[in-house]
Amino acid sequence: METKTTNRGRIAGAPVSAWRRLYDVADHIRALDPWPWMTLGHVFGVQPHGSAEPGFVLFSKQGDPARRAISVYPGWTAFHDAIMSHARPDDRAPLERTIEESWLRLMFMPASGLNPGDRAVLVRLGCDLTRADECPAFCSQKVGYFPDRLGPSEVVWLSAVLYQAYGMAMRVEMTPGLTQERLPRTLLVRKQDAAGDWRDAWVDEPTTRTDVDVSIDLDCVRRIRRHPADATVLQADLVLSPLKRKSAEDHRSEAIFTLLLVNGETRMIIRCDAMQATEGIEAMWAQVPGAVLKGMAQLDVLPSAIEVRSDRMLNVLRPLTELLPFKLTRRENLDALAVARDSLNELLRVKT
Helix, strand or coil: CCCCCCCCCCECCHHHEEEHHHHHHHHHHHHHHCCCCCCCCCCCEEEECCCCEEEEEEEEECCCCEEEEEEEEHHHHHHHHHHHHHCCCCCHHHHHHHHHCCEEEEEEEEHHCCCCHHHHHHHHHHCHHHHHCCCEEEEECCCCCCCCCCCHHHHHHHHHHHHHHHHHHHHHHCCCCCCCCCCCCCEEECCCCCCCCCEEEEEEEECCCCCCCCCCCCHHHHHHCCECCCCCEEEEEEEEEEEEEEEECCCCCEEEEEEEECCCCCEEEEEEEEEECCCHHHHHHHCHHHHHHHHHHCCCCCCCCCEECHHHHHHHHHHHHHCCCCEECCCCHHHHHHHHHHHCCHHHHHCC
């Protein structure tokens, strides 16, 4: 893709020269076209000097229609969460799943499909879009935020990672089993030292915590115990709302989730709490039992059951069943909660 401009100035906070390096390596990868031999089983890490953890590289095809893509997961936790997310069934909307992930992505698409940010960069670099049938497009995703453009530091970091990915793809073409010798617990990582030199290293995956630290208000539990038992059934879920909040730190939009606790028979909303995952998914879910307890305390009775839709909600609320005599069950369809969610989302869309 020919360019005509100089490297002076900045684009979205990053030097033009850094953007040019990023798009140059993307063009090299596009021309190489390693997707026929780089499968999901050829994962490897890249750790530029100064990075606390490797970024893990996966070649795949994304979207509908499927486009050639490279995803880079920054760190062990992001990589582990992505693998686990793709391994388990999940009927949520793609965007709701995405907000629980962290990655940087390069995808190739026609010029007509570019978003304004990608198009602006290509125009500034002097690229001829009229002849481009497959242009590089970049996206950054952080847990708790909506997908967005690359930040300045990500432009520089991703350039380094993709240059190593380009080299690794050529090596794997010659030696298909190169990255697979010690999988699944030990991964090949390209590491850069202070002098700028790169070397191969086999790195063991560290133990990743999957439990959630939950704090329970025992005074609230005691108040609920004094309520008379009743046949009331509640439904609970944590869902993504249509609301967004602009981050105070950068250009990103923060996602806002809603904890809903609904009476299954009357469909009355008992509790509606806004929550965010900008400090991590586990930190957000740790707030859920306390919010549910506060909702139960608002009632005059002790419900007989709480119904939930997801395994995660089931696991997070399970400690409450050891303190209070109600039944916790998982159901695929929660009709009362679905009505409450749709009504609330419609109200929020009108206000925004």
